Each structure stands twice: as structure tokens, then as C-alpha cells.
Amino acid sequence: KQEVTQIPAALSVPEGENLVLNCSFTDSAIYNLQWFRQDPGKGLTSLLLIQSSQREQTSGRLNASLDKSSGRSTLYIAASQPGDSATYLCAGDQTGANNLFFGTGTRLTVIP
Amino acid sequence: DADVTQTPRNRITKTGKRIMLECSQTKGHDRMYWYRQDPGLGLRLIYYSFDVKDINKGEISDGYSVSRQAQAKFSLSLESAIPNQTALYFCATSDWTSGSYNEQFFGPGTRLTVL
Numbered sequence: 001k002q003e004v005t006q007i008p009a010a011l012s013v014p015e016g017e018n019l020v021l022n023c024s025f026t027d028s029a030i031y032n033l034q035w036f037r038q039d040p041g042k043g044l045t046s047l048l049l050i051q052s053s054q055r056e057q058t059s060g061r062l063n064a065s066l067d068k069s070s071g072r073s074t075l076y077i078a079a080s081q082p083g084d085s086a087t088y089l090c091a092g093d094q095t096g097a098n099n100l101f102f103g104t105g106t107r108l109t110v111i112p
Numbered sequence: 113d114a115d116v117t118q119t120p121r122n123r124i125t126k127t128g129k130r131i132m133l134e135c136s137q138t139k140g141h142d143r144m145y146w147y148r149q150d151p152g153l154g155l156r157l158i159y160y161s162f163d164v165k166d167i168n169k170g171e172i173s174d175g176y177s178v179s180r181q182a183q184a185k186f187s188l189s190l191e192s193a194i195p196n197q198t199a200l201y202f203c204a205t206s207d208w209t210s211g212s213y214n215e216q217f218f219g220p221g222t223r224l225t226v227l
Contacts, residue, residue: 004154031213032212032213034215034216036218042220042221043202043218043219043220043221044155044202044204044218045218046215046216046217046218049214049215051212051213052212053212089154089155091154091155093213097160098143098206098208098213098216099145099157099160099170100155100157100216101154101157102147102154102155102156103154104152104153104154105154
């Protein structure tokens with residue numbers, strides 16, 4: 001069974017810092033990989049999708065990469081802002097049917 | 113208007129009651145999913161549907177059933193609710209273009225409490 005680990009579980013940084021969130025899968029056979037943010041009491045907002053033929057995606061200050069040989073993904077956030085404070089979830093599709101296995105998330109706090 | 117809506121947003125019920133959670137989408141996606149989220153655990157897939165006639169069990173389908181009434185509607189039922197089904201439930205949608213799945217979009221969630 002696929003298990004997804006996200007490290008660190010929680011992170012607190014001052015505003016303006018660059019940071020990296022990590023995600024690893026026990027089974028490195030991954031099709032799509034998607035990063036989400038979740039605000040307290042809210043639904044999930046899609047941030048980036050790395051499709052099966054891709055290795056990296058960028059959107060604004062966010063960059064996500066996937067190393068399929070190791071089953072590891074990183075989410076890089078540049079110049080962090082207080083509005084980035086949220087829980088960040090990674091999820092991968094092991095089946096090719098877009099059925100996502102989720103990590104438990106990294107709770108990020110950006111201090112003004 | 114939100115692309116993926118869920119009703120109700122909050123529900124408190126008692127053990128043994130039948131509960132239905134509803135999901136509607138205006139994105140025109142053919143694929144729909146139900147997940148549950150528990151504190152300290154990642155989201156887990158309950159059921160998924162590729163179209164009205166294609167429904168599949170996910171990782172944790174026991175105790176749940178679903179109905180895909182139309183392309184835009186996907187309902188989750190708890191036939192006889194039990195306290196360990198207390199969780200946050202999410203509906204999601206996605207589509208398939210040019211040989212690849214696209215991103216999943218999530219609804220706002222339904223917080224269900226079973227007493």
C-alpha cells in the first residue's frame with residue numbers, strides 16, 4: 001500500500017524566507033503528482049500538478065519537482081508571505097486512474 | 113458560484129441513522145471522487161466514478177455507498193452511521209485530456225459528526 005510522508009510536519013519561518021517542503025512515496029511508481037494547500041476549516045486548493053510525462057512545474061513563487069527514481073517531490077516557495085500560512089498537502093496517483101494517495105501535510109506559518 | 117459544491121456543510125447525526133451527502137459540479141468533468149479526512153491522517157479515497165455507469169470502490173469503501181445521478185452529481189450515503197465515520201468529507205472532480213489526467217478540484221467539504 002502506498003504511504004506518503006511529508007517532512008517537516010510543521011514549519012515556522014519569518015516573512016521573506018525561501019523554503020522547501022518535502023514529500024516521499026514508499027512506491028516510486030507515480031503517475032500524476034499534485035500539491036494542494038488547505039486553510040483551516042476549508043477545502044483543498046490545487047497549487048501545482050506534475051503530470052506523468054513531466055518532472056517539474058512552476059506557478060508564480062511556487063516550484064514543484066518530482067524525482068520518479070526516488071519517489072520524492074519538493075515544493076519550493078520563494079519569498080514567503082504571511083498569506084502563505086496554511087497546510088500543504090502532496091498527493092500522488094499510483095494507479096494511473098488519478099486516484100490520489102495523500103500525505104498528512106506540512107503546516108506552514110509565515111511570521112510577519 | 114463555486115465550481116464544486118457540497119451539501120450539507122455540517123451535519124450532526126446519531127448512530128444508526130442513514131445519511132446522504134451530496135456533491136454537484138459545474139466544471140463538466142466526467143470523473144468524480146469522494147474522500148474523507150481524519151485528524152492526523154491523509155485524505156483517503158472512498159469511491160470514485162469515471163462516468164454515470166462506472167463506479168468503483170476506493171481504499172475505504174466499507175460502510176459507504178454512492179450514486180452517480182448525472183454527470184454533474186455524485187452522492188455519498190452512510191446506510192447506518194457509526195461514530196468512527198465522524199470526519200470531514202470531500203468531493204472532487206477531474207477530467208482527462210490529451211492522454212493525461214488533469215488536476216483534481218475539491219469542494220468545500222462536509223463536516224459530519226456521528227454521536
